[in-house]
Amino acid sequence: MPAPARAFSHPALAALAFLLALAAALPTNAQDALKSARWLAARLPAITVLDVREKAAFRRGHIPGALNIPFSAPLWRTKKYGVPGYLPAPQTLARALGRHGLSRATPLIIVSAGGSTASLARAARVFWSLRLLGHERLWLLDGGMTGWRGRLRPGPQKRRKPARYAPRPDLSILATLEQTQDALDNNVPPIDARDMDHFYGYRNDLDNEDGGTILDAVNVPAAALLDGKGRFLPPAALREAFAGRGAVLDQGRLVTFSTWGVRAAVDWFALHEILHIPDARLYDGSLAEWAAEGMDLYDSTDGMGGVIGG
Numbered sequence: 001m002p003a004p005a006r007a008f009s010h011p012a013l014a015a016l017a018f019l020l021a022l023a024a025a026l027p028t029n030a031q032d033a034l035k036s037a038r039w040l041a042a043r044l045p046a047i048t049v050l051d052v053r054e055k056a057a058f059r060r061g062h063i064p065g066a067l068n069i070p071f072s073a074p075l076w077r078t079k080k081y082g083v084p085g086y087l088p089a090p091q092t093l094a095r096a097l098g099r100h101g102l103s104r105a106t107p108l109i110i111v112s113a114g115g116s117t118a119s120l121a122r123a124a125r126v127f128w129s130l131r132l133l134g135h136e137r138l139w140l141l142d143g144g145m146t147g148w149r150g151r152l153r154p155g156p157q158k159r160r161k162p163a164r165y166a167p168r169p170d171l172s173i174l175a176t177l178e179q180t181q182d183a184l185d186n187n188v189p190p191i192d193a194r195d196m197d198h199f200y201g202y203r204n205d206l207d208n209e210d211g212g213t214i215l216d217a218v219n220v221p222a223a224a225l226l227d228g229k230g231r232f233l234p235p236a237a238l239r240e241a242f243a244g245r246g247a248v249l250d251q252g253r254l255v256t257f258s259t260w261g262v263r264a265a266v267d268w269f270a271l272h273e274i275l276h277i278p279d280a281r282l283y284d285g286s287l288a289e290w291a292a293e294g295m296d297l298y299d300s301t302d303g304m305g306g307v308i309g310g
Contacts, residue, residue, distance in 0.1 A: 033127070033273040034232060035139045037147040040109055047107045052126050053145070057113060061152035063145075066111070068157050069100060071122040076129060077260075083288045085260030087174075090133055094165040097133075101160025104167065107137040114144020115230045117223040117266065124265035127273075128282055134168030140269065143231040173272060175255040175281035177289060180214070183253045190214055190255040190283065191247050193222045193267040198259070201299035205259045206291055212299030214257065214290055218246040222258075222266035238270050249277060257283040257290075 040047065040063075049066035051058055058068040069075070075096035078088045087093070094104075102108070108130065112123035127140050141147070175183075180190055192213045197203040199219040204211035213219070224241050225233055233241065242249055254271055258264040261284050271280035283289075291297060 033139055033269075034142050035109060036142055037149060040139075040141060040148075041150050047109050047139075048102070049111055050102075050108050050126070051111045052123055053111075053113050055156075059154060059156055061154050062157070063111065063148060064151060064153045066157065067100060067102070067160065071112075071126060076126060081289075081292070083285060083292050085262070085284075085286070085288060087129055087132065087261075087284050090167045090169045093129065094133060094167040098163050098165035101163050103163040103165050104133065104135055105137065106135075106163075108135065109139040109141055111141045112144035114141075114146035117226060117230065117263065119144055120226065120230055121222055121263045121266050124269045125262045128173065128265045128268060132170055132173055133165075134170050140273075143229055146229060147231070172279070173268070173281055175253070175257075175283040177283075177285060177293060177295070179253065179281065180255045180257070180283050180290070181295070183255050184214075184216055186252055188248050188251050188253060188255075189216050189218045189246065190257055191242075191264075191267050192217045192219045192287075193256055193258045193263040194219070195221050195223065206288060212297045214287065215296040215298045217257075217298075220245045220247055220267055222263040225266060225270050232270060232274060235274055238275060242271070242275075249275070252279060254280045255283050256280070257286040259287050261286040 040049070044063070045065050049063045051062055051066045051068045052071045053068070054070045054072065055068060058066070058070075062068065075088065075093060077085050080086045110123045110127050110130075112119045114120065123140060123144060127138065130138055183190060192199050196219060198205065198211070199213050201211035201213075220242055224245070225238055227233060232238065239249065247254070249271075254277060256264040256267040256271070261282060264282050264286060268280055268282040271277045
């Protein structure tokens with residue numbers, strides 16, 4: 001007769017539950033990067049929450065154990081060639097993340113305030129930045145804090161011990177100016193993630209006088225990919241949103257852009273992480289670089305609806 005199973009002590013059971021939750025957290029790929037608040041709640045504290053809200057909002061209440069690195073923090077973006085908003089060099093960003101106690105192996109979910117396109121865009125841009133560093137155990141909380149129903153903790157975050165973050169850059173999700181031009185030359189129009197007023201040139205966030213968009217680009221506003229609560233639409237609806245606005249989804253490299261590459265991250269996430277299009281890329285310099293380099297723009301408000309610049 002087999003010996004009876006040895007009973008686990010309560011600490012042992014707690015440790016086992018933690019390891020099981022951690023094991024459930026580890027396997028990740030483009031097929032499961034978007035997660036719900038319920039999924040996250042079942043896996044805490046095995047997953048580190050990276051909260052990208054501003055410090056004041058974080059201190060009013062945050063998910064227990066969360067790490068706060070606001071999107072406005074200088075480590076996420078830098079200025080190059082006189083143009084703002086670029087991703088810092090991978091080693092520079094990696095060292096900064098290590099000082100916050102993160103390594104490339106840290107299971108990490110990105111959390112924003114939620115409830116708006118701008119909020120989700122900031123979280124998606126951070127996700128893209130970390131994915132480019134080679135961070136594989138990485139997720140995005142759909143809807144941000146608006147969907148969280150669990151306990152909140154007020155006050156500042158706890159200090160984390162510094163770690164070594166060793167990046168393995170994945171340049172397959174990054175588009176340069178030359179690659180964006182190459183996509184155009186191959187009849188795959190880049191995707192402008194800004195709203196229609198910016199796309200058609202009625203509004204302009206750049207310092208130059210010229211508005212509009214990249215010549216021959218198509219407009220798929222980031223907001224068109226979300227529901228009324230700031231969550232991503234189902235895959236079929238996302239595909240319809242892209243195709244219905246002229247985006248070519250099955251002919252090679254797809255490039256998303258916006259003014260500084262932030263809202264472009266929403267379109268990129270939908271393409272790469274939800275629709276599983278492996279050659280979807282985000283143009284880091286986006287329209288700010290394109291205009292600064294004197295490339296062709298299309299502005300419907302110039303009186304003739306023709307090309308300006310160039």
